[in-house]
Amino acid sequence: MSNFLQFLGQHVTTSFFLNPFVLAILSAIFILLMFKWSSTLPSTKHNSPPSPSKLPIIGNLHQLGLQPHRSLRFLAQRHGPLMLLHFGSVPTLVVSSADAAREIMKTHDLIFANRPKSSMFEKLLYNYKDVSMAPYGEYWRQMKSVLCVLHLLSNKRVKSFRGVREEETTLMIQKIKQSCYSSGTVNLSEVFAKLTNDVVCRVSLGRKYSGGEEGGSKFKELLGDFVELLGIISVGDYIPWLAWVSRVNGLDARTEKVATRLDNFLEGVLEEHTNFQKKARSDGHVSPENEDQKDFVDVLLWIQKENVIGFPVERASIKAVILDVFAAGTDTVYTVLEWAMTELLRHPNAMEKVQNEVRGISTGKEREVTEDDLNKMHYLKAVIKETFRLHPPIPLLVPRESTQSVKLQGYDIAAGTQVIVNAWAIGRDPTSWDEPEEFHPERFLTTSIDVKGHDFELIPFGAGRRSCPGIPFALTIIELVLANLVQKFDWALPNEASGQDLDMSESIGLTIHRKFPLTAVATPYFD
Numbered sequence: 109m110s111n112f113l114q115f116l117g118q119h120v121t122t123s124f125f126l127n128p129f130v131l132a133i134l135s136a137i138f139i140l141l142m143f144k145w146s147s148t149l150p151s152t153k154h155n156s157p158p159s160p161s162k163l164p165i166i167g168n169l170h171q172l173g174l175q176p177h178r179s180l181r182f183l184a185q186r187h188g189p190l191m192l193l194h195f196g197s198v199p200t201l202v203v204s205s206a207d208a209a210r211e212i213m214k215t216h217d218l219i220f221a222n223r224p225k226s227s228m229f230e231k232l233l234y235n236y237k238d239v240s241m242a243p244y245g246e247y248w249r250q251m252k253s254v255l256c257v258l259h260l261l262s263n264k265r266v267k268s269f270r271g272v273r274e275e276e277t278t279l280m281i282q283k284i285k286q287s288c289y290s291s292g293t294v295n296l297s298e299v300f301a302k303l304t305n306d307v308v309c310r311v312s313l314g315r316k317y318s319g320g321e322e323g324g325s326k327f328k329e330l331l332g333d334f335v336e337l338l339g340i341i342s343v344g345d346y347i348p349w350l351a352w353v354s355r356v357n358g359l360d361a362r363t364e365k366v367a368t369r370l371d372n373f374l375e376g377v378l379e380e381h382t383n384f385q386k387k388a389r390s391d392g393h394v395s396p397e398n399e400d401q402k403d404f405v406d407v408l409l410w411i412q413k414e415n416v417i418g419f420p421v422e423r424a425s426i427k428a429v430i431l432d433v434f435a436a437g438t439d440t441v442y443t444v445l446e447w448a449m450t451e452l453l454r455h456p457n458a459m460e461k462v463q464n465e466v467r468g469i470s471t472g473k474e475r476e477v478t479e480d481d482l483n484k485m486h487y488l489k490a491v492i493k494e495t496f497r498l499h500p501p502i503p504l505l506v507p508r509e510s511t512q513s514v515k516l517q518g519y520d521i522a523a524g525t526q527v528i529v530n531a532w533a534i535g536r537d538p539t540s541w542d543e544p545e546e547f548h549p550e551r552f553l554t555t556s557i558d559v560k561g562h563d564f565e566l567i568p569f570g571a572g573r574r575s576c577p578g579i580p581f582a583l584t585i586i587e588l589v590l591a592n593l594v595q596k597f598d599w600a601l602p603n604e605a606s607g608q609d610l611d612m613s614e615s616i617g618l619t620i621h622r623k624f625p626l627t628a629v630a631t632p633y634f635d
């Protein structure tokens with residue numbers, strides 16, 4: 109054996125390797141091995157989406173301005189529908205076309221199903237125990253599909269609140285009539301804010317907490333603080349070593365105070381419900397017929413007690429879900445009503461058409477618009493869609509985050525990239541819409557495009573796994589209120605102003621409503 113090795117050592121190294129045929133084979137094997145090795149290395153050529161130039165430390169934060177949806181559209185017009193920005197140290201992909209949004213929310217929906225962390229949401233929503241900001245995973249899946257979609261926001265449950273919607277709409281109409289007779293004008297923004305707040309309070313907590321009722325003004329003020337804080341970005345989220353700023357400027361203390369006050373309030377509500385249920389049981393008043401009178405807290409406590417969904421629901425989860433409903437369901441609905449009436453006042457032709465349609469359909473003895481009539485009101489629905497297109501209440505939707513690297517339209521997107529979809533810019537994209545800046549509800553009479561997340565040109569409620577579960581809840585109340593307003597009154601602007609004089613400035617924050625309240629003159633139609 110040792111002789112053989114010696115032989116190899118002497119001869120194979122010389123004559124064998126000098127053989128041209130062996131040399132050719134060895135070279136081919138070497139090239140193949142090199143090719144295979146290089147293809148297993150991470151690609152050094154990373155094709156990032158185009159980026160505007162950035163500043164040290166803050167990145168592109170200075171380019172967001174007070175109205176980020178407008179600033180980001182401006183940047184996208186120069187850099188393209190997929191654009192990579194840096195918010196401090198956080199890479200942020202900005203999506204500004206229907207095609208790019210489809211890639212994120214449909215083709216690669218699973219990869220983009222996470223939400224980025226936010227210290228504000230963490231503190232206010234019980235460490236992400238809610239649905240909207242919960243990280244993607246089993247907890248979120250159970251809470252959303254079983255709890256939200258099946259038990260709280262199902263069509264059946266939404267229908268069960270029909271009485272609440274109709275009562276509150278009637279009260280709103282009475283209030284408008286009173287305003288007409290007393291001052292001649294109506295502050296519609298105030299009317300819509302009260303209406304949505306009262307409906308959401310009754311549906312979720314079982315009773316109203318607005319001015320006049322017990323604890324009302326305190327809760328309203330607290331809710332205002334809560335929604336305002338959700339719209340504030342804590343600097344430490346984007347520049348971690350500056351997290352101390354929120355401690356020094358009082359933001360942390362304010363957030364903790366609001367979180368504690370909200371928790372005390374919700375504890376009181378839960379206690380009240382538990383005592384009420386105990387009493388009802390001991391009085392023998394619990395029966396399946398009561399199902400229709402259950403509010404969200406009742407349903408959640410029942411699910412917790414009976415272990416209906418197969419996993420334990422913590423008390424913190426119940427409180428976080430209730431806060432989600434307030435955060436997601438009040439300002440958004442009120443905003444749509446405010447912009448819809450603004451646009452109708454600016455466009456008398458559209459106002460006349462929608463009035464004729466609604467008055468023509470609800471002609472019964474009582475002349476009441478009922479929810480059964482709404483499906484026949486195609487122009488009304490077109491007005492609402494057009495309002496969503498021009499004024500999506502949350503113009504940049506709710507941010508997503510990628511959980512793994514992915515290629516999008518030829519660009520490499522790294523895992524952990526924050527994603528912002530500019531639904532406002534997509535709704536005004538001239539490649540998808542004719543005369544995109546014009547309010548033109550007729551465009552929806554000849555197309556099947558809807559707001560429900562299947563048509564990426566119009567995605568005010570998002571799309572895919574993380575899309576909004578509150579669409580039936582929101583649309584039913586918006587349609588009912590708008591139909592009643594245009595049926596029961598003729599509308600004009602104060603001092604005979606023309607619609608085109610109406611100030612269209614937008615507020616700042618997460619939900620974009622009018623900067624100045626909408627005031628109008630209402631003349632009762634039937635009196």
Ligand code: HEM
Pocket residue numbers: 239240241252256261432433436437438440441444500501502505506507568569570571572573574575576577578579581582
């Ligand atoms: C006009 C009214 C509303 C608008 C424009 C709206 C819009 C949105 C948007 C843009 C998202 C994020 C979607 C995504 O990431 O793809 C969302 C999520 C959500 N919305 Fe709404 N929403 C409205 C009403 C409501 C209502 C009334 C409720 C409940 C009563 C609700 C509950 C939620 C929840 C729980 C989520 C989180 C879903 C998840 O992360 O899986 N929303 N909404």
